[in-house]
Amino acid sequence: MDWDKLRIFHAVADAGSLTHAGETLHLSQSAVSRQIRALEESLSTILFHRHARGLILTEQGELLFDATKSMSRRLDAASARIKDSAEEVFGELKVTTTTGFGTLWLAPRLPALYEKYPDLNIDLMLEERVLDLPMREADVAIRMKEPSQADLIRKKLMTVRMRLYASQAYLDRVGTLEHMEDIGKHRLICQSPSAFQVAAGATLVEQLLAHDKPNLLHVNNYFGVLQAVLSDLGIGVMPDYVIEDFPNLVRVLPEVESGEVPVFLAYPEELRQSKRIMAFRDFVQDEIIAHRRRIRDGESVLG
Structure with a gap:
């Protein structure tokens, strides 16, 4: 033909x-x-x-x-x-990740990446759908589970846990939640059961709802959950990484949390030598290390 x-x-x-x-x-x-x-x-x-x-x-x-x-x-x-394979760190880099991680963790840290590489243009695609990296729907992905697609280089970045957070103003108005059995006295803000979410988060919500059913506010992503919590609407189920950028949030029921959620960075094998990929990968890894250090130091001060 x-x-x-x-x-x-x-x-x-x-x-x-x-x-x-x-x-x-x-x-x-x-x-x-x-x-x-x-x-x-x-x-x-x-x-x-x-x-x-x-x-x-x-x-x-x-x-x-x-x-x-x-x-x-x-x-x-x-x-x-x-x-x-030949270019320096400039031009477009298509990055995909979940709405929650992209808005709450990655986007606030991008100024440091642009400061280091001013000619790099990030196309940030926030969606729960897993894009096809080998078919170049995106260049690099950060996902909340290990990618299953073949011919990908993957690296585990960190683990996340879902925990309960509320604003001090909400707790002052409604009262502190001291026992899980008292959840029915509060409004629980969480992802809708029909929304795509990590299994650990859904399991934690199921455990909470096994007690007296609280008033519910469903939001289809963690950014929306955070905004509702900051607006003093109730107790939110959110990933633990939000606490670094919102230190005034109060952790509720510290003994209650989800299982570990792995966070992976992945990109096609063919892009192993890409300068843009390597720059982004190293940036994210450095930010993860700094994030862990700040959280650890903060916990030491509280201890």
Whole structure:
């Protein structure tokens, strides 16, 4: 199959117009039309339905477009990886992590990364969906479990536990929670059971709800839980790393916490030599070490 014709077909299918595709490819509309007709003849099928408002893919056209989209992604990934092996620390780096970790831990620390590498541009994608790193949906990921995708370099950064926190103003108004059995006297702020979350956090909430059922406020990410706690609405189930940046929060029921949640950094094997990846990896590791030291020193002072 002619690669050049496939490239033109992909542009037409993507644009839905011969004219717009021609502008993208720097070809005349007639030249694009001839290539599409030649491709249809070589495949003995019709790829587009033509009407006054543009072009619509036929069933056969949809099949071919799926194939060319996959080819395009792979070519883009290969091109980026070739560049990554030689470039210095500048340009775009696509980072994906969860909404909670990205907003509460990573984003507040990015100024230090930009100060060190001012020409680096971070595209921070915060979502619970696990993006496909080998297909270059992102360059590097920080996830709350060990990645299962093949051909990834992965490093365990730290462990997190879910704990209970409240504002002093809330506790002054409603009263301190001294026993888990008294949870029914309070409002519990946690992720919705239907929201994606780490299993350890969901298990802790189940344990709390096994007692007298409290008034509930469900939020679909930990950033929202934190904002509700800071607004004196109740007792929040949140990851323990929030306490460094919000030291005025009060830990409730210190003996109650979830099991350990591992935090992993991962990136494709092909990006092992990427200067941008190495810079980001080293930055995160250094920040984790500093974070642990500050938490440890704070606990020593309290002790």
